[in-house]
Amino acid sequence: MDSWRVALTSIQEKGSSFIDDEERTCIETENFVVTVSDLSDIEAPLQWIRAQADWYYPTNDELQAALFSVGEEANRYVYGSRIFHFRSELNQLDDYVIPLLKEHPDSRRALVVLADPVADDVTSLRNFVSLLSVWFRIVDGKLCVSAVIRSNDFLLGWPANVYQVKLLQDYVASRLKVDCGTITSVSLSAHYFADEQWLLNKLLR
Amino acid sequence: MHELEHAILGVFKESPEATRSTTELVQMLLPHEWTAMTEQLQSMDSHQVRRGKDAKARLHRKLLYHVNKLVGDGLIRIHALQGRGEKRFALAIGDVEIKSGRKQIRIHKPTKISTPVDDLPEAIVFDHEHWLDKVNAVLVEGTKHDTFASLADFLVRISPFVNDVIGVVRADTLLEGTLADYDVFIEQMKRVSCSVSLLMSVSKLSGDVRLVRFCRVLAEKSPKNISVVFNVTPQSLQERREVLTRVVELFSQHDVKVNMKNSATNVPPVVCGTAGPYTLTQKDWDSYQEQRAQGMGVVMCGASIAIDVSATEQVHKSVRKAAEALFLVGRAQNIRPLHALGIVTGVSTEIVRLWNYDLKKELLLAEIDSSISVTEEFCSLQERVYRACGLPIRCQVMLSCAFGKFPGLPPREYKKKTIKGLPSLQDEEYSEYLLSREGLAKRFIADRVRIFRSGSVDAVAIIREFGYLLNTYALPYITYDFHGLQGTVQLTEFFGGAP
Numbered sequence: 004m005d006s007w008r009v010a011l012t013s014i015q016e017k018g019s020s021f022i023d024d025e026e027r028t029c030i031e032t033e034n035f036v037v038t039v040s041d042l043s044d045i046e047a048p049l050q051w052i053r054a055q056a057d058w059y060y061p062t063n064d065e066l067q068a069a070l071f072s073v074g075e076e077a078n079r080y081v082y083g084s085r086i087f088h089f090r091s092e093l094n095q096l097d098d099y100v101i102p103l104l105k106e107h108p109d110s111r112r113a114l115v116v117l118a119d120p121v122a123d124d125v126t127s128l129r130n131f132v133s134l135l136s137v138w139f140r141i142v143d144g145k146l147c148v149s150a151v152i153r154s155n156d157f158l159l160g161w162p163a164n165v166y167q168v169k170l171l172q173d174y175v176a177s178r179l180k181v182d183c184g185t186i187t188s189v190s191l192s193a194h195y196f197a198d199e200q201w202l203l204n205k206l207l208r
Numbered sequence: 209m210h211e212l213e214h215a216i217l218g219v220f221k222e223s224p225e226a227t228r229s230t231t232e233l234v235q236m237l238l239p240h241e242w243t244a245m246t247e248q249l250q251s252m253d254s255h256q257v258r259r260g261k262d263a264k265a266r267l268h269r270k271l272l273y274h275v276n277k278l279v280g281d282g283l284i285r286i287h288a289l290q291g292r293g294e295k296r297f298a299l300a301i302g303d304v305e306i307k308s309g310r311k312q313i314r315i316h317k318p319t320k321i322s323t324p325v326d327d328l329p330e331a332i333v334f335d336h337e338h339w340l341d342k343v344n345a346v347l348v349e350g351t352k353h354d355t356f357a358s359l360a361d362f363l364v365r366i367s368p369f370v371n372d373v374i375g376v377v378r379a380d381t382l383l384e385g386t387l388a389d390y391d392v393f394i395e396q397m398k399r400v401s402c403s404v405s406l407l408m409s410v411s412k413l414s415g416d417v418r419l420v421r422f423c424r425v426l427a428e429k430s431p432k433n434i435s436v437v438f439n440v441t442p443q444s445l446q447e448r449r450e451v452l453t454r455v456v457e458l459f460s461q462h463d464v465k466v467n468m469k470n471s472a473t474n475v476p477p478v479v480c481g482t483a484g485p486y487t488l489t490q491k492d493w494d495s496y497q498e499q500r501a502q503g504m505g506v507v508m509c510g511a512s513i514a515i516d517v518s519a520t521e522q523v524h525k526s527v528r529k530a531a532e533a534l535f536l537v538g539r540a541q542n543i544r545p546l547h548a549l550g551i552v553t554g555v556s557t558e559i560v561r562l563w564n565y566d567l568k569k570e571l572l573l574a575e576i577d578s579s580i581s582v583t584e585e586f587c588s589l590q591e592r593v594y595r596a597c598g599l600p601i602r603c604q605v606m607l608s609c610a611f612g613k614f615p616g617l618p619p620r621e622y623k624k625k626t627i628k629g630l631p632s633l634q635d636e637e638y639s640e641y642l643l644s645r646e647g648l649a650k651r652f653i654a655d656r657v658r659i660f661r662s663g664s665v666d667a668v669a670i671i672r673e674f675g676y677l678l679n680t681y682a683l684p685y686i687t688y689d690f691h692g693l694q695g696t697v698q699l700t701e702f703f704g705g706a707p
Contacts, residue, residue: 046280058589059535061597063281069599082598133598156596163597170209177210 004047006039011157011203014193028197035155035193039186045169048162055202066167082134082167085117096171100139101178104146113139115171118153133160135191137168139175145184146176155190158199158206164188212237212274217283220299229296233275234267241267321540323533330519330526332616333533334483334512335371340540342371344512344559345486346551347477348505350378350407356385356393362504362549367400369545373481375508379406379436383418390425394434403433405479407469411444416451423455427462437467437479437685442678444471449671457667459690466688468674474684478654483512484561484611485654485685489604492555504550511537511558514610516618517575518564527560527579531586531605534558538603554602557653561610564621567644576651580607606653626692628663630673642681649684656685662692 018030039045046063053060061069072083087094095115104113115137123131131153138149150168155161168186176183195203215237219228228236235242245267248260275297278284284297321340325331333339346366353359359382363374385393397404413419426434438452445452445468459466469478476493479486486508488496496506513530520526535558543553560583565572587603594601612620625641627633633642642657649655659677661670670688677686 058593059532060593061599064283065539065599066597067281159593159596160598163599167598174209 004044004051006037007048007157007161008207010035010037010161010193011195012207014157014195015203015207018194020197029194030197031192031194032190033192035157035190037188037190039165039188042169042183042186045166045186049166051206052159052162055205061163063166066163067170070167070170082117082132085119085132086115086171089116090119090121096175101175104139104141104175104179108141111140115139134164134167137171139172141179141181142184145182146172146179147184147187148172148175149187149189151189152191154192154194155188156195157190157193158195158203161188161190161193210274210277212271213278216271216275216278220284228298230268230271230275230294233297234271237271238267321536323536324529325513325533328526328529330516331530331533332514332516332614334514334614338371339511339537341542342369343507343510343541343543343546343556344370344372344483345375345479345481345508346370346373346505346546347375347377347479347488347508348551349500349503350376350381352504353382356382356389360393360396363404364396364399366505366546366549366551367402369549370402372483372512373403373405373479373486374400375405375407375437375477375479375486377407377477378409378412380408380413380419383415383422387421387425390422391429394425394429394431397431397434400433403435403481405435405437405481407437407439407477407479410438410440410448410452413448413451416448416454419451420454420458423458427458427464430462430464435465435467435480437469437477439469439471439477440674440678441470441472442675445671445675445678452674453667453671456670456688457665460661460665460667460670460688463690465690466670468678468686470678470682470684470686472678473649473682478656478685479508480611480656480685480687482611483514483614484559484608485656486559486608487654487684488555489557489606489653492557492604496552496555499552502550503552506552507543507546507556509559510534510541510543510556512561512608512610512614513559514561514563514614514617516563518566518621519618523562523575524578524582527607528582528586530560531558531583534560534605535586535590535603539601556604558605559608559653560605561608561614563610563614563617566621567641567648573647573651576607576648580651583607608652608654609648609656611656624660626660626662627673628661629666629669630676633659633673633676642677642683646681646683649682654684656687657683658687658689660689660692665690 014030014032014035018032020028020030023029049060049063068083070082070086072081073088086096089095093099100113100115103110116135117132117137118135133153133155135151135153140147140149148168148171150164152164155164165186165188168188172183172186216233219233219236241263245260245263248256248263251257251260275284279297284299325333334344335342348359348362348366350359353362359376367374408419423436426436438455440448456466458464467480474487475490476488488506488508511534513533515523515526515530517523538558547553560579562576583605587605590603591601610617625638627638632638645655645657659673674686674688677683
């Protein structure tokens with residue numbers, strides 16, 4: 004919770020304002036890095052958001068299913084296929100990252116890539132995956148994870164993104180039989196929308 | 209996911225309806241540790257007994273750590289608190305697919321979810337029992353089948369996943385069959401539990417004789433679940449006047465409704481089921497064209513909820529709750545079987561259907577406009593929230609009318625109007641009625657005007673009436689109901705010639 008609040012305060016104070024292609028005013032900081040060391044309350048932001056308005060925020064189950072479900076061809080943005088069945092060829096975690104780190108715990112090559120330029124780089128598409136890559140590294144015996152997020156709605160989206168990254172961290176750590184370390188998010192565009200200022204004010208009160 | 213969590217879910221997968229206490233789960237999943245602990249507890253040595261108690265507490269804590277994670281994820285819920293504070297757990301939701309390496313857990317969905325309309329008396333869900341497993345309406349491509357037999361096979365395969373109506377686009381391309389083919393098709397449709405609506409393109413008809421022959425068979429057999437819809441424009445109605453007059457004559461003699469979809473005002477197909485009419489928006493229909501060649505059809509509507517307008521003071525609030533319920537159902541609905549059969553998903557619209565609205569009520573249109581506004585706001589918000597989380601979704605809920613046969617609706621509070629001919633259609637009161645229906649048609653995703661025709665049969669006159677309606681009003685779908693007709697008059701009697 005604290006990392007989230009501190010990050011949003013920084014975006015609010017130092018971010019620059021612009022109007023996006025949906026004509027929403029956006030306050031944005033580029034290349035924004037946040038490292039979360041205390042993962043014990045990783046779900047707290049999700050639980051907080053769910054209670055704030057008359058909306059439906061994705062359930063933990065939906066967030067988990069988006070990561071682990073494979074074969075949802077109808078939804079090209081489900082991460083599961085990209086992680087476990089990339090281009091119908093590669094299970095990036097079970098067949099690459101985990102065996103790699105088992106054999107070479109110091110490796111810096113344990114990278115899962117979710118963006119697919121061949122499938123995604125189509126200018127007519129309105130949506131492009133947000134979670135671009137997840138990097139796993141064992142530091143001092145603990146599995147640390149860094150996630151690169153392209154366009155990160157830091158107020159509504161970051162809690163869900165970080166929760167999903169934690170799920171991936173747990174998945175890999177349990178198979179490597181190591182403890183979990185930090186989670187770092189690198190948001191190429193970390194922003195919130197001016198029409199959600201009311202929510203930000205509530206959070207920072 | 210941790211191995212133990214996988215194992216816990218495995219226990220519930222074996223018996224999805226069962227509840228399990230913490231102790232039962234420890235016994236099942238940590239049997240060696242449980243046995244060792246039990247032996248310690250049964251020891252005569254008080255130190256061993258103390259160690260046994262500590263071990264029991266540790267085992268419970270170990271298991272509870274993982275169970276609580278599953279509770280947090282919404283997979284398991286606390287069912288009850290037993291004596292001495294021990295919890296009993298149950299499966300919370302199902303149809304989860306969890307893959308960890310080569311392991312996979314798939315747990316079957318429960319048949320019910322809780323929604324905001326559960327305690328709303330004015331809201332009636334269409335087929336509540338199956339709304340997670342079946343969609344309301346599907347459109348199937350007639351051109352993907354060479355024969356009625358092939359179409360029938362396909363309809364039988366998809367009908368278990370549809371609870372209201374299947375529309376067949378360009379059914380006219382299948383008319384080349386024999387009379388026996390028509391008979392077999394109609395017989396096979398008895399195996400289909402939903403309605404089937406055959407959409408005929410009047411302008412593209414390749415043989416008038418075949419159409420009349422088919423309609424004769426249909427009229428004589430009058431199957432309860434098959435209807436025909438003629439896609440017409442004012443121009444094609446004129447050009448095909450003769451064949452349509454023959455069809456009207458046949459149908460009116462057998463009390464079969466004549467349905468005409470006005471393609472001049474509504475390009476996407478319209479089908480009518482028990483709940484009401486269905487269609488795709490123009491935008492979604494255009495989007496579907498890109499996938500049409502690869503698919504066998506498209507889902508038009510996943511679910512509908514009717515709102516009895518006469519039973520609520522604030523229609524827009526009831527509509528908003530219905531929209532929320534439809535959103536939740538849309539997230540939970542199992543459309544994989546349809547997808548596997550080549551049916552395109554992702555361009556459907558969920559529908560809130562209004563019932564018992566008073567057309568003469570001054571504020572009706574304002575109420576409907578408010579309802580549309582809150583629905584659009586809700587859908588837009590949900591799409592934004594999910595997109596922010598990296599899960600772009602589609603949330604589209606629109607309004608339409610409910611039909612009287614929508615199960616569970618209270619009795620109709622409006623009177624049916626009957627007409628006897630063109631002068632009745634043109635009288636002031638009826639014209640006002642049709643204008644108000646035009647206003648509704650602009651606001652609803654789909655609407656149907658049903659004309660109750662009484663008096664004697666005069667197929668030529670009825671076609672003229674259709675022409676008048678198509679040319680004068682922007683009504684997307686018109687049905688002539690001949691239930692109130694007296695006697696039958698042959699077309700030949702009207703003209704005085706031989707058949």
